[in-house]
Amino acid sequence: xxxRFHLDAVPIRLESCGKTFPGGSRALEPLDLTIRGxxxxxxxGPSGCGKTTTLRMIAGLESPDPGGRVWxxxxxxxxxxxxxxxxxxxxxxxxxxxxxxxxxxxxxxxKVRRVERAxxxxxxxxxLDLMHLGAFAGRRVDQLSGGQRxxxxxxxxxxxxxxxxxxxxxLTALDAKLRDSLRLDIDxxxxxxxxxxxxxTHDQGEAMALGDRIVVMAKGRVAQIGTPxxxxxxxxxxxxxxxxxxMNRVSGQAQSGALRLGRGAFPWSGPDGPVELLxxxxxxxxxxxxxxxxxxxxxxxxxxxxxxxxxxxxETGDGPPLTVDAASRSGLARGxxxxxxLDPSRLxxxxxx
Amino acid sequence: xxxTARLDPQSRDSLRLAALxxxTAALFAAFFLLPLARLFVxxxxxxxxxxxxxxxxxxxxxxxxxxxxxxxxxxxxxxxxAVSTVAGLFLVRHRFPGHAILVAMLTFPLAFxxxxxxxxxxxxxGRQGLIGAITQALTGSKLVFAYSMTGLFLGYVYFSxxxxxxxxxAAAEKLAPRLEEAARSLGASPWRVxxxxxxxxxxxxxxxxGAIAFATSMGAFGTAFTLATRINVLPMTIYxxxxxxxxxxxxxxxxxxxxxxxxxxxxxARSFAGSSVAAAG
Numbered sequence: 001x002x003x004r005f006h007l008d009a010v011p012i013r014l015e016s017c018g019k020t021f022p023g024g025s026r027a028l029e030p031l032d033l034t035i036r037g038x039x040x041x042x043x044x045g046p047s048g049c050g051k052t053t054t055l056r057m058i059a060g061l062e063s064p065d066p067g068g069r070v071w072x073x074x075x076x077x078x079x080x081x082x083x084x085x086x087x088x089x090x091x092x093x094x095x096x097x098x099x100x101x102x103x104x105x106x107x108x109x110x111k112v113r114r115v116e117r118a119x120x121x122x123x124x125x126x127x128l129d130l131m132h133l134g135a136f137a138g139r140r141v142d143q144l145s146g147g148q149r150x151x152x153x154x155x156x157x158x159x160x161x162x163x164x165x166x167x168x169x170x171l172t173a174l175d176a177k178l179r180d181s182l183r184l185d186i187d188x189x190x191x192x193x194x195x196x197x198x199x200x201t202h203d204q205g206e207a208m209a210l211g212d213r214i215v216v217m218a219k220g221r222v223a224q225i226g227t228p229x230x231x232x233x234x235x236x237x238x239x240x241x242x243x244x245x246x247m248n249r250v251s252g253q254a255q256s257g258a259l260r261l262g263r264g265a266f267p268w269s270g271p272d273g274p275v276e277l278l279x280x281x282x283x284x285x286x287x288x289x290x291x292x293x294x295x296x297x298x299x300x301x302x303x304x305x306x307x308x309x310x311x312x313x314x315e316t317g318d319g320p321p322l323t324v325d326a327a328s329r330s331g332l333a334r335g336x337x338x339x340x341x342l343d344p345s346r347l348x349x350x351x352x353x
Numbered sequence: 354x355x356x357t358a359r360l361d362p363q364s365r366d367s368l369r370l371a372a373l374x375x376x377t378a379a380l381f382a383a384f385f386l387l388p389l390a391r392l393f394v395x396x397x398x399x400x401x402x403x404x405x406x407x408x409x410x411x412x413x414x415x416x417x418x419x420x421x422x423x424x425x426x427x428x429x430x431x432x433x434x435a436v437s438t439v440a441g442l443f444l445v446r447h448r449f450p451g452h453a454i455l456v457a458m459l460t461f462p463l464a465f466x467x468x469x470x471x472x473x474x475x476x477x478x479g480r481q482g483l484i485g486a487i488t489q490a491l492t493g494s495k496l497v498f499a500y501s502m503t504g505l506f507l508g509y510v511y512f513s514x515x516x517x518x519x520x521x522x523a524a525a526e527k528l529a530p531r532l533e534e535a536a537r538s539l540g541a542s543p544w545r546v547x548x549x550x551x552x553x554x555x556x557x558x559x560x561x562x563g564a565i566a567f568a569t570s571m572g573a574f575g576t577a578f579t580l581a582t583r584i585n586v587l588p589m590t591i592y593x594x595x596x597x598x599x600x601x602x603x604x605x606x607x608x609x610x611x612x613x614x615x616x617x618x619x620x621x622a623r624s625f626a627g628s629s630v631a632a633a634g
Binding site: 059061081082083084086087088089091093095096097098099108109112113153156157160166 | 529531532534535536537538539540541542545549550553554
């Protein structure tokens with residue numbers, strides 16, 4: 001990647017940006033958020049959580065409720081319509097112009113900006129080469145595969161040197177294998193260009209792989225903002241914990257400074273009474289039934305072979321079944337009995353949503 | 354064993370296709386090709402012989418009538434497309450109380466015969482018409498244009514709008530809002546979005562609806578007949594040659610010409626729009 005393609009890293013600031021739709025339904029509670037220049041921020045959440053509304057507000061396709069402000073660097077862009085914000089957008093449905101060739105699609109933004117023809121053609125060619133689309137310049141859009149179309153859409157959005165790149169579920173329409181390869185392409189591109197990017201998805205895998213920071217959203221509110229590691233290892237509530245990755249629930253009994261969980265006892269500082277704790281599958285170790293230091297015994301109710309590992313569902317006879325990962329060659333199968341050892345330092349005690 | 358079983362699969366398929374096409378082909382021949390051929394022959398069977406086809410194009414009156422009809426139909430098509438595209442897009446994108454009733458009312462003119470349309474034009478712009486009364490009150494002189502080309506033009510636009518507006522609305526429903534957002538994100542003004550995204554997407558629908566509006570205006574008779582006096586369009590000329598002057602050969606030759614020109618216009622539109630006109634028209 002050459003320096004020529006390096007874009008300005010413009011910080012973005014949302015200032016109490018809420019959105020109430022006509023009819024009174026609240027799509028987004030007032031939100032304050034600063035996106036650092038050059039940062040890739042991912043809005044993650046189930047459908048209807050307000051992530052797309054937030055993206056569209058940054059784009060200028062929706063305006064915030066009165067009092068809300070959107071800043072691009074030092075410029076207040078709240079009143080600017082999208083066509084004057086200089087943003088790049090990539091959509092789930094590609095949204096390529098069907099009446100134009102690949103090169104004409106990419107050239108469109110430059111043509112609108114009245115960039116001189118020679119300059120325009122050079123920049124389009126460079127961008128197509130950067131996206132490995134050089135051979136397709138003259139093709140019609142409907143002659144391309146989904147992955148190629150989305151690369152054209154990226155090229156079209158980036159060639160105008162936008163202040164921010166906005167991606168609305170760009171990989172959702174692709175099949176799994178293409179999704180992985182294009183995700184790597186996007187990652188490489190965003191790091192290389194240094195452009196501020198806002199990425200909306202409902203897929204936690206994409207969010208983890210691409211985001212410098214992730215904003216987990218639920219029901220129009222921000223549930224947690226943090227790096228992928230923060231969000232995964234230190235979720236602040238049960239919703240985030242359940243939404244990102246697999247999570248187990250185990251119940252224990254607290255009594256005078258100790259928490260009894262199966263056969264184990266852990267130091268406990270909270271009040272006495274029943275306690276529900278969360279733990280990730282990878283923080284539960286498998287052992288033979290009844291082996292020393294195990295906390296729980298269980299029966300393998302289901303074993304799903306995933307290639308690199310086998311995901312087990314283990315019934316412990318106390319509370320919901322637990323999800324545990326076994327090594328690929330462990331040979332454990334439905335009906336086997338196992339012992340479970342919980343890593344006490346990994347047990348999470350979170351407020352429930 | 355049947356005859357077809359002995360043929361190779363490909364000829365069997367062609368045979369089956371021919372059998373399936375036969376009823377349509379018979380109808381097409383009986384009600385289109387034969388009458389048209391007959392018309393062509395009758396045209397050449399008058400006193401002048403085949404020279405009539407040259408004469409109608411050199412006869413001042415006929416040529417004027419042909420040009421007037423073409424200009425009228427082209428004008429009606431252009432104005433109808435402009436009005437219906439704006440109205441159709443508006444109706445698809447805005448919901449308001451009475452929306453369904455308004456759309457239903459816009460399709461009203463489809464049900465009227467040309468005579469009624471002519472009658473309505475007279476009520477509005479005729480000697481006793483609404484516009485006449487208003488201009489009389491305001492300026493002292495009565496504005497009357499019902500019995501002219503202007504009146505005919507208005508009547509044709511009125512009954513062409515529903516056909517076009519319904520086609521435009523159906524096409525506008527299918528416009529992808531993301532395409533317009535993509536164009537805007539790249540800096541396109543609302544007008545550019547119309548020119549670069551909306552109109553190209555509506556093009557097949559506009560071409561097919563325009564072709565229908567054009568063909569209908571070329572051949573419409575009832576309205577012209579009602580407004581009569583000073584109007585010289587091809588269907589009227591044919592009527593005059595046929596009934597009043599009993600000049601059957603000329604009438605037939607003119608009819609053949611009218612059909613030919615309209616067909617050519619539709620074929621032209623079809624070649625622009627790909628196969629979409631064939632489906633719609």
